Amino acid sequence: MGDEVEALPPGLEDRISWDDLDKRKYYVIGPSVFIFVRAAVYPSNLVKTRLQVQSRTRPLYNGTFDAFRKIVRQEGFLGLYKGFGASLLNIFIGNLYISVYEFTHKLAMENVTDTPSTANFISGATASVVNQTVIVPLDIVSQRMMIDGQGGPDMQSKTRHRTQGLMSIAKDIYRTQGVRGFYKGYVPSILTYAPSSALWWGSYGVVWPHYYRLLNFDIDPMWRQMIAQAFGGGTAGVVTAIITNPMDVIRTRTQIHTQFGAVDTFKYLIKREGIPGLWTGAVARVMAMGPSGVLVITAYELVKRLSRKTHDAVHV
Template sequence: MVEEIDYEGLPQNAGLGVHMLAGALAGISEHAIMFPVDSIKTRMQVFGASPAAIYSGVGNAFTKISSTEGMRALWRGVSSVILGAGPAHAVHFGTLEAVKELAGGNESGNQWLATALAGGSATIAADAFMNPFDVIKQRMQVHQSQFRSFLSCATTVYRAEGFAAFYVSYPTTLAISIPFNAIQYTVYEHIKRVVNPGNEYSPQTHIAAGGIAGAVAAAVTTPLDVAKTMLQTRGAASAQDIRNVRGMLDAFKVIWARDGVRGFGRGLTPRVLTTMPSSALCWMSYEFFSAPRIFHPRVP
């Protein structure tokens, strides 16, 4: 008699590798598809930009950039994401599943603490790997960036600012990512268990739960993301107060002095627009690639 493997009942000897591969594939899909909107988000968060790089909204940004720089400008820096996102997401999802299992998150009931701990732990490891790639990406995304290749950007930043430039934003990145992933993963798991109590493979469930979870997490952490962008692009700024920013608190002071409370919401709309579908795609891809029917045949 042929018996179906339960949806989340992956064989123990292949579980971690499967989850890491699924995470890598999901991460590349997530970031590459939504990259143009992410580029707009970065530009809207840059302080002291020239009038040509000030946008009233996402639609205005698309129109301005396409008419003055061409649509290719919105894809500048995508190579950095492709190089870094796969391995970083493999680390993220591998850690996520390992910690979730150790903390009892796979047991019955809503294991809020276990899923939050798993989400937070996963991002510490993943962001340590991804942070330099993110710095390079944002340096290439800014208006009138001098960089056209990943290698030239990495080399120039290293020679001009040293290795520390690739990690000056790491504490702020963690300050964003830990609550972001904890919120996203917890909301995702909760919604999934409510609307799909049978734990069956359901693309609609994964898309809806992932989109809502991503939107909530993105909105809550936007002020920290504005500070991170300032830290990662400070070397390209002409204003001395921005170039002198050394950490998250310095960035908050400059944001407040320049734009008040409104400054902390810069890029909120494109950040949510980017994160909501990309999170939905990420979770759908992850669940799809990690499903037993993809990696494992039916067993007797």
């Protein structure tokens, strides 16, 4: 296969492609596994969202760890999972993302490039654009649920506020803004997630073979590859989280503070909070995307192995 595998060590040429998968197994096993992945990183995403939308002049939380502590104290442990039900729906829609990713990756390798990391970059961006078109409405509802029921500045006592459910918030958005309300911040979402997805998959494709070479102790090649991929996914998550945080702040504020568009949100943020405002929630985002990168790629490779067509099984 030569150049197609970028001179990877022997045995790593065996990428499980889209055509190798039993789609019936894949669409059942995939969502089942990723429920646990999303549950593991959801609290960090919730904290990141709250930090991004709070005012720096009258903040409710003094940083990431203070936010975790105050949310649990005032709203209980389940307060870290507000909006999780709406978020779970994203997992099933996520099948669309990975299907587009794999199909585009195949086309890119056949018609555009013979370099896997470049194909990763192209297919990651394409999949994200398609996915965001479907998923933005759920993101908006989930984000509103995340911030619903926050306490006052003293944060001393448990809130008695009864948080709204998915349908209640959805009806409120439709009543006040119409269908357009569900696509508030669509452009910032594309400008956040398309580069984020492209950067994540592209950097992952570049980084993990280097980890494979560093792990030169005597272990089974399959385990060596899986460990390298996990480290690669985590590294790609951290890099992506840091680079794309400014657009994520603008996206989140645009979707929650409905009186501003993306450009007005950016101007307001710079005027009131300066450049540091663009890095609000960066630590929480790294805490979400770093471990998420490890879990997602490990789960993804596991799902592909479990979903592989039996007659195409390989001997490791």
